Amino acid sequence: MTAGTERRRTAPAAAPARRRRWTFDRVSFMAVFLGLPLLIFVVFVIVPFVQAVYYSFTDWGGFSPDKDFIGLQNYVDLFHDDLFMHAVRNVALLGFIVPLVTIVTAIVLASFVTVGGPSSGRIRGVRGAGFYRAVSFFPFCIPAIVIGLIWAQMYDPSSGLLNGFLTQVGLHGFANFPWLGEVSTAMPATMFVIVWGFIGFYTVLFVAAIKGIPAEVFEAARLDGAGRFRTIVSITLPTIRDTVQTAYIYLGIAALDSFVYVAALFPNAGGPANSTLTITQDLFSTAFTRGQFGYATAMGVVLALITLAFAGVVAGVNRLSKGRSEGRA
């Protein structure tokens, strides 16, 4: 290795490896820099994850030391557990609708903010874009439990702002309407709260992604006579598709959880007729109220599998649609 080639190398990882001497400085450095964080990470994150999988095959009650290995019995029971299957259906609905609505709305808002301005001159967003962007980000700074509390008050049948507003504009049918007490509205109302909490962050995320697209691309499209809608469909979306995929997966994970929101909105876990019961709520009460730790961890494993399947489907759809649009081009 000559001095000349060395100077030209830029790969950061390769360079230090070539002349490693095991001095005290270097050994202590590696031990502390890598060992300490890894120790904490493995003990408090990896070990519990692995233990969870093991416990899910036992009938462990939690507070007694004896636990018997019972194979897949917990999982078989789960499939015959009506309450749990109900929770799975609720969560599937949350995982399908919340990311979809959030992402579509966020992309629309982000498009207005970035390229919604006049069609003459520089490509730019609407006036006051900074204000809109800052305001829509607010909910991300508010703890989810507080978001839930605020909206529980907003939805209050008699003293909530929502019914107050609706009756004010003449919809008297909504006076004292219990948004969170009706089976038909409890779930949509919950979804709205989650979407409300997330849209701002994803708007800002998509604004950043759209701003990363060179302005020349939009200008060229405009010269070719493409309108705004066409520009969004044909240029913005294909370019930011990987950001959309990441957002979809993150949102899906959050929606499949949803624990905080339902905990804040429904003092009686599950909501009306368990229409908003989530897997996480079922897991939490199974473990910490009823003390069935083995059974609860099996629920956790099912939740993790659903999450992984969800991520896999999103990534798969993205890959398939990418292949199709490239094939057409």
Add this chain to the structure above:
Amino acid sequence: MTAATTPTVRASTPRGAPGRRAGGDVAVGITSHTLLSLWSAIVIVPLLWVLMSSFKTTKQILDSPFALPTHLSFDNYVSAWQGSGIGRYFANTLIIVGISLAIVMLLGSMCAYVLARFSFFGSRAIYILMLAGLTFPVFLAIVPLFMLLKDFGMLNSRPGLILTYVAFALPFTVFFLYSFFRTLPDEIYESAQIDGAGEWRTFFQVMLPMAKPGMASVAIFNFLGMWNQFLLPIALNTDQSKFVLTQAMDSFATTAGESVDFGALFAAVTITVVPVLAVYLLFQRQLQGSVSQGTSK
């Protein structure tokens, strides 16, 4: 700069149908302003309503929920801060989040630095392990974590909570800073080594200061994440005297019915929201820059 480029760009736009374009612009402008202000209103109005209600008595809130407060009274804030103990929970949160944040930033940057700039046997495996820690739901780990802390005698203790906060914030921190440390030029590391700095000094005096922008962004996200953390404290920290703010809020949510002091509730919500919102407004630009950075991996 923009002023200089505008005329040339404008010259290159088609002049085909200026009338139609201008008309379309107005329509699009009105539509986008309408939709954007509508959404801003949906975000802001509930927050303003909470703020307004926090100055009213519980009786006023229930009797005339939409009327302005008759006079500016801070009684609710006093009763929330002292009676409901928000003051103590605020201090608890500050201590736990503050210490956790300092530790996770230090350990996370060290780990990211080693993974990004040294290649050794197993470094890739560690990276993938971190990815797994980021993807799996915390709920899967919560039961074993509870037993683990119990066995260590750290259940319902600050050190236990801080360690779990740190452990679960580590993967994100390492990921974000990993990509940051990779972009730092190699020459600087080498010249520090040639000048006789050991690995420790190279990191703390040369490399870490260069990672400041990345550190700031990660710190903001970690702060928000820890400040808003709910599941970990509610499962692992059940001693009321050690409650954090989110737990105090949860006890408001679960004590439903007539007994709720709504005035104190709205005041408590305001106390929780305002500091974070203030931090956000201060660091707004920093944060919005970092959102794009975080996803460019």
